[in-house]
Amino acid sequence: MAEKVLIVDDDKAFLAILAERMQNRGMEVSTAESAAAAMQLLAKESYDAVLLDLMMPEMGGIEAFQIMRRTQPEVQVIFLTGHPSVSKGVEAMKLGAMDFLPKPVDMNELSEKIKQAKASRMILAAKRTQEKIRKILTDKSW
Amino acid sequence: MTQDAGMIGQAGLQFFGKMCASVSHDIKNVLAVINENAGLLEDFCLMAEKGRPIDPARLKRLAGDIQEQIRRGDRIVTGMNRFAHSADAPSMDVDLSELTDLLAALALRFAAARGVQVHVKRPRGAVRITTAPFVLLNLMWLCLDEAMAFAGPERIVELAAEDSADGACLRFCRIRRLKDTPDGSLPTVLSSVLCSFLRAQVSFDPDANQMTLLLPKNGG
Numbered sequence: 074m075a076e077k078v079l080i081v082d083d084d085k086a087f088l089a090i091l092a093e094r095m096q097n098r099g100m101e102v103s104t105a106e107s108a109a110a111a112m113q114l115l116a117k118e119s120y121d122a123v124l125l126d127l128m129m130p131e132m133g134g135i136e137a138f139q140i141m142r143r144t145q146p147e148v149q150v151i152f153l154t155g156h157p158s159v160s161k162g163v164e165a166m167k168l169g170a171m172d173f174l175p176k177p178v179d180m181n182e183l184s185e186k187i188k189q190a191k192a193s194r195m196i197l198a199a200k201r202t203q204e205k206i207r208k209i210l211t212d213k214s215w
Numbered sequence: 216m217t218q219d220a221g222m223i224g225q226a227g228l229q230f231f232g233k234m235c236a237s238v239s240h241d242i243k244n245v246l247a248v249i250n251e252n253a254g255l256l257e258d259f260c261l262m263a264e265k266g267r268p269i270d271p272a273r274l275k276r277l278a279g280d281i282q283e284q285i286r287r288g289d290r291i292v293t294g295m296n297r298f299a300h301s302a303d304a305p306s307m308d309v310d311l312s313e314l315t316d317l318l319a320a321l322a323l324r325f326a327a328a329r330g331v332q333v334h335v336k337r338p339r340g341a342v343r344i345t346t347a348p349f350v351l352l353n354l355m356w357l358c359l360d361e362a363m364a365f366a367g368p369e370r371i372v373e374l375a376a377e378d379s380a381d382g383a384c385l386r387f388c389r390i391r392r393l394k395d396t397p398d399g400s401l402p403t404v405l406s407s408v409l410c411s412f413l414r415a416q417v418s419f420d421p422d423a424n425q426m427t428l429l430l431p432k433n434g435g
Contacts (some may be wrong), residue, residue: 177250
Protein backbone atom coordinates (compact mmCIF):
# COMPACT_ATOMS: atom_id res chain seq x y z
CA MET A 74 0.00 0.00 0.00
CA ALA A 75 1.26 3.47 -0.94
CA GLU A 76 2.63 5.77 1.72
CA LYS A 77 0.20 8.52 2.58
CA VAL A 78 1.90 11.87 3.16
CA LEU A 79 0.82 15.37 4.12
CA ILE A 80 3.15 18.23 3.12
CA VAL A 81 2.78 21.51 5.00
CA ASP A 82 4.61 24.54 3.59
CA ASP A 83 3.66 28.16 2.91
CA ASP A 84 5.68 28.26 -0.32
CA LYS A 85 3.11 27.21 -2.94
CA ALA A 86 5.67 26.53 -5.66
CA PHE A 87 7.73 24.27 -3.39
CA LEU A 88 4.60 22.50 -2.19
CA ALA A 89 3.36 21.76 -5.70
CA ILE A 90 6.61 20.49 -7.10
CA LEU A 91 7.48 18.33 -4.09
CA ALA A 92 3.99 16.83 -4.16
CA GLU A 93 4.33 15.99 -7.85
CA ARG A 94 7.72 14.31 -7.36
CA MET A 95 6.39 12.24 -4.49
CA GLN A 96 3.28 11.26 -6.46
CA ASN A 97 5.56 10.13 -9.31
CA ARG A 98 7.14 7.79 -6.75
CA GLY A 99 3.75 6.27 -6.04
CA MET A 100 2.93 8.09 -2.80
CA GLU A 101 -0.51 9.46 -1.97
CA VAL A 102 0.07 13.14 -1.24
CA SER A 103 -2.04 15.88 0.34
CA THR A 104 -0.87 19.46 0.74
CA ALA A 105 -1.55 22.34 3.11
CA GLU A 106 -0.24 25.90 2.88
CA SER A 107 -0.55 26.61 6.58
CA ALA A 108 -0.57 24.88 9.93
CA ALA A 109 -4.27 25.70 10.30
CA ALA A 110 -5.09 24.04 6.97
CA ALA A 111 -2.99 21.04 7.99
CA MET A 112 -4.94 20.64 11.24
CA GLN A 113 -8.20 20.54 9.28
CA LEU A 114 -6.86 17.74 7.08
CA LEU A 115 -5.45 15.83 10.05
CA ALA A 116 -8.86 15.99 11.74
CA LYS A 117 -10.34 13.99 8.84
CA GLU A 118 -7.50 11.74 7.68
CA SER A 119 -4.50 9.97 9.10
CA TYR A 120 -1.14 10.07 7.37
CA ASP A 121 1.95 7.89 7.47
CA ALA A 122 4.13 11.00 7.55
CA VAL A 123 3.75 14.76 7.79
CA LEU A 124 6.44 16.92 6.18
CA LEU A 125 6.34 20.14 8.13
CA ASP A 126 8.07 23.38 7.23
CA LEU A 127 9.74 24.86 10.28
CA MET A 128 9.19 28.54 9.45
CA MET A 129 5.63 29.42 8.50
CA PRO A 130 3.55 32.56 9.00
CA GLU A 131 1.21 32.82 11.97
CA MET A 132 1.88 29.36 13.37
CA GLY A 133 5.36 27.93 13.03
CA GLY A 134 6.24 24.29 12.59
CA ILE A 135 7.22 23.57 16.19
CA GLU A 136 3.96 24.98 17.58
CA ALA A 137 1.93 23.11 14.95
CA PHE A 138 3.74 19.87 15.78
CA GLN A 139 2.93 20.21 19.48
CA ILE A 140 -0.78 20.55 18.66
CA MET A 141 -0.66 17.65 16.19
CA ARG A 142 0.95 15.42 18.80
CA ARG A 143 -1.86 16.09 21.27
CA THR A 144 -4.55 15.03 18.78
CA GLN A 145 -2.62 12.30 16.94
CA PRO A 146 0.15 10.92 19.18
CA GLU A 147 1.28 8.44 16.51
CA VAL A 148 1.82 11.10 13.85
CA GLN A 149 5.31 10.90 12.37
CA VAL A 150 6.62 14.37 11.57
CA ILE A 151 9.65 15.18 9.48
CA PHE A 152 10.66 18.84 9.68
CA LEU A 153 11.95 20.56 6.56
CA THR A 154 13.87 23.78 6.86
CA GLY A 155 15.98 26.08 4.75
CA HIS A 156 18.08 27.00 7.78
CA PRO A 157 18.74 23.99 9.96
CA SER A 158 20.24 24.93 13.30
CA VAL A 159 21.44 22.62 16.04
CA SER A 160 19.16 24.23 18.63
CA LYS A 161 16.04 23.94 16.47
CA GLY A 162 16.96 20.38 15.55
CA VAL A 163 17.41 19.41 19.19
CA GLU A 164 14.13 21.12 20.14
CA ALA A 165 12.26 19.26 17.42
CA MET A 166 13.74 15.88 18.29
CA LYS A 167 13.08 16.39 22.02
CA LEU A 168 9.44 17.04 21.18
CA GLY A 169 9.37 13.70 19.38
CA ALA A 170 9.84 14.62 15.71
CA MET A 171 10.99 11.76 13.57
CA ASP A 172 13.64 13.75 11.74
CA PHE A 173 14.84 17.18 10.71
CA LEU A 174 15.96 17.63 7.08
CA PRO A 175 17.46 20.64 5.32
CA LYS A 176 16.07 22.17 2.15
CA PRO A 177 16.85 21.56 -0.68
CA VAL A 178 15.74 18.02 0.07
CA ASP A 179 17.39 14.88 -1.19
CA MET A 180 14.44 12.96 -2.62
CA ASN A 181 16.01 9.53 -2.12
CA GLU A 182 16.73 10.30 1.53
CA LEU A 183 13.24 11.72 2.00
CA SER A 184 11.59 8.67 0.41
CA GLU A 185 13.50 6.40 2.79
CA LYS A 186 12.48 8.49 5.80
CA ILE A 187 8.84 8.31 4.75
CA LYS A 188 9.03 4.51 4.48
CA GLN A 189 10.50 4.45 8.00
CA ALA A 190 7.76 6.78 9.20
CA LYS A 191 5.09 4.44 7.88
CA ALA A 192 6.70 1.47 9.60
CA SER A 193 7.02 3.36 12.91
CA ARG A 194 3.43 4.50 12.75
CA MET A 195 2.19 0.97 12.09
CA ILE A 196 4.17 -0.35 15.07
CA LEU A 197 2.78 2.40 17.33
CA ALA A 198 -0.76 1.77 16.08
CA ALA A 199 -0.37 -1.98 16.74
CA LYS A 200 0.94 -1.28 20.26
CA ARG A 201 -2.01 1.01 20.95
CA THR A 202 -4.43 -1.68 19.79
CA GLN A 203 -2.71 -4.26 22.01
CA GLU A 204 -2.99 -1.95 25.01
CA LYS A 205 -6.65 -1.35 24.32
CA ILE A 206 -7.28 -5.09 24.16
CA ARG A 207 -5.28 -5.62 27.37
CA LYS A 208 -7.30 -2.94 29.13
CA ILE A 209 -10.58 -4.45 27.99
CA LEU A 210 -9.48 -7.86 29.22
CA THR A 211 -8.32 -6.39 32.53
CA ASP A 212 -11.54 -4.44 33.00
CA LYS A 213 -13.55 -7.56 32.40
CA SER A 214 -11.19 -9.57 34.67
CA TRP A 215 -10.64 -12.17 31.96
CA MET B 216 32.64 58.30 19.11
CA THR B 217 29.64 59.67 21.02
CA GLN B 218 27.24 57.34 22.77
CA ASP B 219 24.48 58.15 20.26
CA ALA B 220 26.74 57.43 17.30
CA GLY B 221 27.70 54.13 18.89
CA MET B 222 24.05 53.25 19.42
CA ILE B 223 23.17 54.12 15.82
CA GLY B 224 26.07 52.02 14.58
CA GLN B 225 25.19 49.03 16.75
CA ALA B 226 21.50 49.25 15.91
CA GLY B 227 22.32 49.60 12.24
CA LEU B 228 24.41 46.46 12.34
CA GLN B 229 21.61 44.52 14.01
CA PHE B 230 19.09 45.86 11.51
CA PHE B 231 21.36 44.92 8.61
CA GLY B 232 21.91 41.44 10.04
CA LYS B 233 18.20 40.89 10.61
CA MET B 234 17.34 41.85 7.03
CA CYS B 235 20.20 39.79 5.58
CA ALA B 236 19.05 36.73 7.50
CA SER B 237 15.53 37.18 6.17
CA VAL B 238 16.76 37.62 2.59
CA SER B 239 18.95 34.53 2.87
CA HIS B 240 15.89 32.56 3.96
CA ASP B 241 13.95 33.78 0.95
CA ILE B 242 16.81 32.90 -1.39
CA LYS B 243 17.07 29.43 0.16
CA ASN B 244 13.38 28.90 -0.59
CA VAL B 245 13.93 29.86 -4.23
CA LEU B 246 16.85 27.46 -4.48
CA ALA B 247 14.76 24.70 -2.90
CA VAL B 248 12.09 25.09 -5.57
CA ILE B 249 14.65 25.16 -8.39
CA ASN B 250 16.24 22.05 -6.90
CA GLU B 251 12.88 20.25 -6.93
CA ASN B 252 12.28 21.32 -10.52
CA ALA B 253 15.70 19.94 -11.50
CA GLY B 254 14.87 16.76 -9.63
CA LEU B 255 11.58 16.48 -11.48
CA LEU B 256 13.43 16.80 -14.81
CA GLU B 257 15.66 13.99 -13.67
CA ASP B 258 12.60 11.94 -12.68
CA PHE B 259 11.13 12.42 -16.17
CA CYS B 260 14.39 11.24 -17.75
CA LEU B 261 14.44 8.13 -15.56
CA MET B 262 10.81 7.42 -16.41
CA ALA B 263 11.57 7.89 -20.12
CA GLU B 264 14.41 5.35 -19.83
CA LYS B 265 11.84 2.91 -18.46
CA GLY B 266 9.58 3.52 -21.43
CA ARG B 267 7.24 6.19 -20.09
CA PRO B 268 7.01 9.00 -22.66
CA ILE B 269 7.86 12.58 -21.73
CA ASP B 270 5.07 15.11 -22.13
CA PRO B 271 6.50 18.21 -23.93
CA ALA B 272 3.75 20.42 -22.50
CA ARG B 273 4.77 19.38 -18.98
CA LEU B 274 8.41 20.13 -19.77
CA LYS B 275 7.45 23.53 -21.08
CA ARG B 276 5.55 24.29 -17.86
CA LEU B 277 8.55 23.10 -15.89
CA ALA B 278 10.84 25.46 -17.81
CA GLY B 279 8.38 28.28 -17.12
CA ASP B 280 8.33 27.43 -13.41
CA ILE B 281 12.13 27.52 -13.25
CA GLN B 282 12.20 30.87 -15.01
CA GLU B 283 9.58 32.22 -12.61
CA GLN B 284 11.76 31.18 -9.66
CA ILE B 285 14.77 32.84 -11.29
CA ARG B 286 12.74 36.06 -11.61
CA ARG B 287 11.65 35.70 -7.98
CA GLY B 288 15.26 35.24 -6.89
CA ASP B 289 16.34 38.17 -8.99
CA ARG B 290 13.76 40.43 -7.33
CA ILE B 291 14.99 39.36 -3.91
CA VAL B 292 18.65 39.91 -4.76
CA THR B 293 17.92 43.27 -6.41
CA GLY B 294 16.15 44.41 -3.26
CA MET B 295 19.06 43.19 -1.16
CA ASN B 296 21.47 45.09 -3.37
CA ARG B 297 19.48 48.32 -3.07
CA PHE B 298 19.37 47.85 0.70
CA ALA B 299 23.12 47.29 0.87
CA HIS B 300 23.80 50.39 -1.24
CA SER B 301 21.64 52.51 1.05
CA ALA B 302 24.67 52.51 3.38
CA ASP B 303 27.03 53.86 0.68
CA ALA B 304 26.95 57.46 1.80
CA PRO B 305 25.98 59.29 4.99
CA SER B 306 23.92 61.77 3.01
CA MET B 307 22.10 61.27 -0.27
CA ASP B 308 19.24 62.69 -2.26
CA VAL B 309 16.60 59.95 -2.27
CA ASP B 310 13.02 59.31 -3.27
CA LEU B 311 11.10 58.47 -0.08
CA SER B 312 8.52 56.48 -2.04
CA GLU B 313 11.26 54.23 -3.43
CA LEU B 314 12.63 53.72 0.08
CA THR B 315 9.10 52.84 1.18
CA ASP B 316 8.82 50.22 -1.57
CA LEU B 317 12.16 48.79 -0.46
CA LEU B 318 11.05 48.69 3.18
CA ALA B 319 7.82 46.90 2.25
CA ALA B 320 9.78 44.30 0.27
CA LEU B 321 12.27 43.73 3.11
CA ALA B 322 9.47 43.51 5.66
CA LEU B 323 7.40 40.99 3.70
CA ARG B 324 8.54 37.88 5.59
CA PHE B 325 8.28 39.58 8.99
CA ALA B 326 4.79 40.85 8.21
CA ALA B 327 3.67 37.42 7.01
CA ALA B 328 4.98 35.87 10.22
CA ARG B 329 2.62 38.19 12.12
CA GLY B 330 -0.30 37.64 9.76
CA VAL B 331 -0.12 41.23 8.52
CA GLN B 332 -0.12 42.57 4.95
CA VAL B 333 1.82 45.72 4.14
CA HIS B 334 0.29 47.77 1.33
CA VAL B 335 2.08 50.71 -0.28
CA LYS B 336 0.04 53.63 -1.58
CA ARG B 337 2.18 55.26 -4.25
CA PRO B 338 2.31 59.02 -4.60
CA ARG B 339 1.87 60.68 -7.99
CA GLY B 340 5.51 61.65 -8.27
CA ALA B 341 8.81 61.32 -6.48
CA VAL B 342 9.06 62.49 -2.87
CA ARG B 343 12.62 63.75 -2.69
CA ILE B 344 14.58 64.45 0.46
CA THR B 345 18.24 64.57 1.43
CA THR B 346 18.95 62.13 4.22
CA ALA B 347 21.07 59.26 5.49
CA PRO B 348 19.17 56.51 3.70
CA PHE B 349 20.34 53.52 5.71
CA VAL B 350 19.66 55.23 9.04
CA LEU B 351 16.27 56.35 7.74
CA LEU B 352 15.42 52.78 6.67
CA ASN B 353 16.32 51.65 10.18
CA LEU B 354 13.92 54.20 11.68
CA MET B 355 11.22 53.36 9.11
CA TRP B 356 11.56 49.70 10.08
CA LEU B 357 11.11 50.51 13.78
CA CYS B 358 7.98 52.48 12.91
CA LEU B 359 6.64 49.69 10.71
CA ASP B 360 7.36 47.13 13.42
CA GLU B 361 5.33 49.30 15.81
CA ALA B 362 2.54 49.78 13.27
CA MET B 363 2.24 46.03 12.67
CA ALA B 364 1.80 45.53 16.40
CA PHE B 365 -1.23 47.82 16.24
CA ALA B 366 -2.72 46.51 12.99
CA GLY B 367 -6.50 46.23 13.14
CA PRO B 368 -8.65 43.14 12.64
CA GLU B 369 -8.22 43.24 8.85
CA ARG B 370 -4.45 42.88 9.52
CA ILE B 371 -3.37 45.51 6.99
CA VAL B 372 -0.87 48.33 7.40
CA GLU B 373 -0.82 50.88 4.62
CA LEU B 374 2.25 53.01 3.92
CA ALA B 375 1.98 56.34 2.14
CA ALA B 376 4.92 58.65 1.38
CA GLU B 377 4.01 62.28 0.71
CA ASP B 378 5.51 65.72 0.34
CA SER B 379 4.79 68.02 3.26
CA ALA B 380 5.18 71.71 3.96
CA ASP B 381 8.53 71.27 5.71
CA GLY B 382 9.84 68.26 3.85
CA ALA B 383 8.15 64.88 3.57
CA CYS B 384 6.26 62.37 5.65
CA LEU B 385 5.57 58.67 5.73
CA ARG B 386 2.16 57.72 7.02
CA PHE B 387 1.48 54.33 8.59
CA CYS B 388 -2.26 53.94 8.16
CA ARG B 389 -5.07 51.58 9.17
CA ILE B 390 -3.48 50.81 12.51
CA ARG B 391 -6.83 50.55 14.21
CA ARG B 392 -5.58 49.19 17.51
CA LEU B 393 -3.61 52.38 18.12
CA LYS B 394 -6.71 53.62 19.95
CA ASP B 395 -5.94 51.04 22.65
CA THR B 396 -2.49 52.56 23.27
CA PRO B 397 -2.75 56.12 21.96
CA ASP B 398 0.93 56.96 22.17
CA GLY B 399 2.16 53.61 20.99
CA SER B 400 5.34 52.16 22.42
CA LEU B 401 7.58 54.63 20.58
CA PRO B 402 9.64 56.56 21.31
CA THR B 403 12.18 54.08 22.50
CA VAL B 404 15.69 55.25 23.28
CA LEU B 405 16.81 54.01 19.88
CA SER B 406 14.02 55.64 17.90
CA SER B 407 14.64 58.91 19.74
CA VAL B 408 18.32 58.77 18.87
CA LEU B 409 17.55 57.98 15.23
CA CYS B 410 14.96 60.76 15.06
CA SER B 411 17.42 63.20 16.55
CA PHE B 412 20.09 62.18 14.03
CA LEU B 413 17.71 62.55 11.10
CA ARG B 414 15.90 65.57 12.55
CA ALA B 415 12.73 63.53 12.21
CA GLN B 416 9.66 63.24 14.37
CA VAL B 417 7.08 60.50 14.99
CA SER B 418 3.52 61.52 15.77
CA PHE B 419 0.43 59.47 16.63
CA ASP B 420 -3.16 60.13 15.61
CA PRO B 421 -5.32 57.38 17.12
CA ASP B 422 -8.54 58.94 15.80
CA ALA B 423 -7.21 58.67 12.24
CA ASN B 424 -5.71 55.21 13.01
CA GLN B 425 -2.34 56.38 11.87
CA MET B 426 1.20 57.16 12.85
CA THR B 427 3.32 59.64 10.89
CA LEU B 428 7.06 59.90 10.44
CA LEU B 429 7.86 63.52 9.66
CA LEU B 430 11.10 64.20 7.80
CA PRO B 431 12.91 67.42 6.92
CA LYS B 432 13.75 68.29 3.33
CA ASN B 433 17.39 68.19 4.27
CA GLY B 434 18.10 65.89 7.19
CA GLY B 435 21.39 64.50 5.98
